[in-house]
Amino acid sequence: MSARPLPDGFEPYVWASTAEDVARWRGLHPAEVIRFDANVPPLPGVPQVPLGESFARLNEYPEGTYRELREAAAGYAGVEADQIVIGAGADGLIGLAARTFLGPGRRAYVRRPTYSLYAIASAVEGAEPADDPKDADLVWVCNPNNPTGELVEPTEIGALARSVPGAAVVVDEAYFEYGGKSVVPLLAEAPNLIAIRTLSKAFGLAALRVGYAVASRELAAELDRRRDPAPVAAPAARIAAAALREPRLDVEQTVAERERMREALLAAGFECPPSAANFVLLPGAGDRAEPLEAQGLVVRRVGDGIRITVRVPAENDRILAAFGAAPGPSAARSALVVRTSAETALRVVLALDGQGRVRAQTGIGFFDHLLAQLGFHGGLDLEVVAGGDLDVDEHHTVEDVLAALGSALGQALDGRAGVRRYGSATVPMDEARATAAVDLVRRPHAEVALAFAGDRVGGLPLTLLPHALERFAVEAGLTLHVESAGADDHHVAEAAFKAVGRALREACSLDAAAQSSTKGTL
Numbered sequence: 001m002s003a004r005p006l007p008d009g010f011e012p013y014v015w016a017s018t019a020e021d022v023a024r025w026r027g028l029h030p031a032e033v034i035r036f037d038a039n040v041p042p043l044p045g046v047p048q049v050p051l052g053e054s055f056a057r058l059n060e061y062p063e064g065t066y067r068e069l070r071e072a073a074a075g076y077a078g079v080e081a082d083q084i085v086i087g088a089g090a091d092g093l094i095g096l097a098a099r100t101f102l103g104p105g106r107r108a109y110v111r112r113p114t115y116s117l118y119a120i121a122s123a124v125e126g127a128e129p130a131d132d133p134k135d136a137d138l139v140w141v142c143n144p145n146n147p148t149g150e151l152v153e154p155t156e157i158g159a160l161a162r163s164v165p166g167a168a169v170v171v172d173e174a175y176f177e178y179g180g181k182s183v184v185p186l187l188a189e190a191p192n193l194i195a196i197r198t199l200s201k202a203f204g205l206a207a208l209r210v211g212y213a214v215a216s217r218e219l220a221a222e223l224d225r226r227r228d229p230a231p232v233a234a235p236a237a238r239i240a241a242a243a244l245r246e247p248r249l250d251v252e253q254t255v256a257e258r259e260r261m262r263e264a265l266l267a268a269g270f271e272c273p274p275s276a277a278n279f280v281l282l283p284g285a286g287d288r289a290e291p292l293e294a295q296g297l298v299v300r301r302v303g304d305g306i307r308i309t310v311r312v313p314a315e316n317d318r319i320l321a322a323f324g325a326a327p328g329p330s331a332a333r334s335a336l337v338v339r340t341s342a343e344t345a346l347r348v349v350l351a352l353d354g355q356g357r358v359r360a361q362t363g364i365g366f367f368d369h370l371l372a373q374l375g376f377h378g379g380l381d382l383e384v385v386a387g388g389d390l391d392v393d394e395h396h397t398v399e400d401v402l403a404a405l406g407s408a409l410g411q412a413l414d415g416r417a418g419v420r421r422y423g424s425a426t427v428p429m430d431e432a433r434a435t436a437a438v439d440l441v442r443r444p445h446a447e448v449a450l451a452f453a454g455d456r457v458g459g460l461p462l463t464l465l466p467h468a469l470e471r472f473a474v475e476a477g478l479t480l481h482v483e484s485a486g487a488d489d490h491h492v493a494e495a496a497f498k499a500v501g502r503a504l505r506e507a508c509s510l511d512a513a514a515q516s517s518t519k520g521t522l
């Protein structure tokens with residue numbers, strides 16, 4: 001047996017460490033680790049097709065031409081469906097482009113520093129590096145470039161493509177949405193161009209592994225002939241198609257945050273070149289990586305610098321503070337609470353004007369479900385990671401999570417200026433019905449009446465909920481009334497959390513005309 005040899009000095013792709021690994025090495029709890037190293041949004045995209053439906057036919061292969069996904073991608077990119085080639089993420093398409101244009105005796109041009117996979121995919125095919133695009137069969141371009149964030153004008157890339165008509169010019173536009181400029185409109189005049197896009201970045205769906213290439217019909221067919229029969233799983237293809245048809249991205253907030261971070265870092269004396277992606281690069285700041293990681297703030301080392309992914313404002317404030325940078329205020333209302341005690345370690349990240357995206361990992365499935373309902377109906381973006389002494393019981397985790405959520409809400413509301421103040425909602429769920437009312441004036445009080453018939457739903461002791469909701473109200477500094485009753489305890493609890501979410505959404509919403517209190521302020 002002998003594998004095809006790899007070139008001397010070949011370095012395979014290396015994955016960054018997981019939050020769990022970093023926590024173990026640094027003596028932290030995973031909830032204390034914030035990853036600024038992965039260039040993905042902090043919260044997952046929300047599947048816009050029912051999950052049950054996506055997973056309904058697991059015995060069948062995907063529809064192998066990916067017609068639905070290609071049509072959705074074509075609509076999004078402004079081309080025809082036969083100009084789209086589907087792959088397992090941008091990475092899959094990088095491999096496909098290498099397979100299509102490279103091999104022993106062929107050459108690939110890569111301008112560094114850039115994403116490592118171009119050199120890896122080229123070497124795996126047996127190609128040699130070219131020193132000049134004119135000598136290459138394939139020219140790799142990353143635009144915006146990872147790790148520098150630099151954006152080259154597409155017309156410049158078009159001119160490059162026209163100057164090397166014998167080569168394929170593959171433009172990785174993984175971060176396209178954050179820079180807004182693409183070579184796709186130039187495909188007609190430079191038919192050797194291929195753009196590669198992904199659902200992993202702005203769409204927040206990296207786990208699905210969906211990417212697409214855009215090219216002239218002829219080139220798309222050339223790629224398609226060589227692709228794997230079914231590179232993307234059917235549920236992933238369905239979720240991705242729905243997302244492309246109706247994109248719900250928060251590019252604007254990310255870009256605003258990127259600029260807020262750059263300004264603070266520049267003012268603190270760091271070099272921080274302009275970026276058109278969802279990260280910033282600090283050349284020469286490599287020695288900061290280690291002390292940051294010791295605090296649980298994980299960044300990516302690149303050469304002598306570090307690359308920092310933009311997260312939500314409150315998280316970004318945390319890393320900026322570690323740099324001694326004083327950020328300007330963010331327009332987005334968000335908060336980060338990290339707490340560790342003898343019993344629990346937890347992190348709550350909350351953005352008030354969100355899209356109902358929730359990632360809850362408390363170790364108690366039904367509690368995660370309730371938090372997801374609260375966040376979704378509250379229009380919040382919410383991440384809750386908690387590791388508690390569940391081996392003792394669920395008490396500390398449930399109480400500490402809702403208390404921390406209350407504290408995060410209080411912080412995110414900051415001065416409470418311009419909020420509507422009052423909110424209420426009645427939510428029916430089959431036989432159950434819940435009503436919640438909220439007043440954001442700083443008079444912490446809770447009246448909670450949840451009429452449960454039994455003690456538990458799943459792993460959650462229901463008796464913990466009233467007191468934990470009280471802690472929530474007290475830490476948030478608000479008045480909360482919630483009542484819920486019905487025959488099914490699952491529904492009673494769920495309707496209550498939905499109603500609280502809806503009431504909060506109304507109370508926290510900004511209303512320029514709101515005259516919140518006769519006293520003028522809350």
Ligand code: PMP
Pocket residue numbers: 039088089090091092115142146172174197198199200206209210211
């Ligand atoms: N291209 C670039 C430039 C990247 O930074 C990344 C993320 N590591 C990828 C492609 C990978 O994208 P995907 O998840 O779609 O494979």
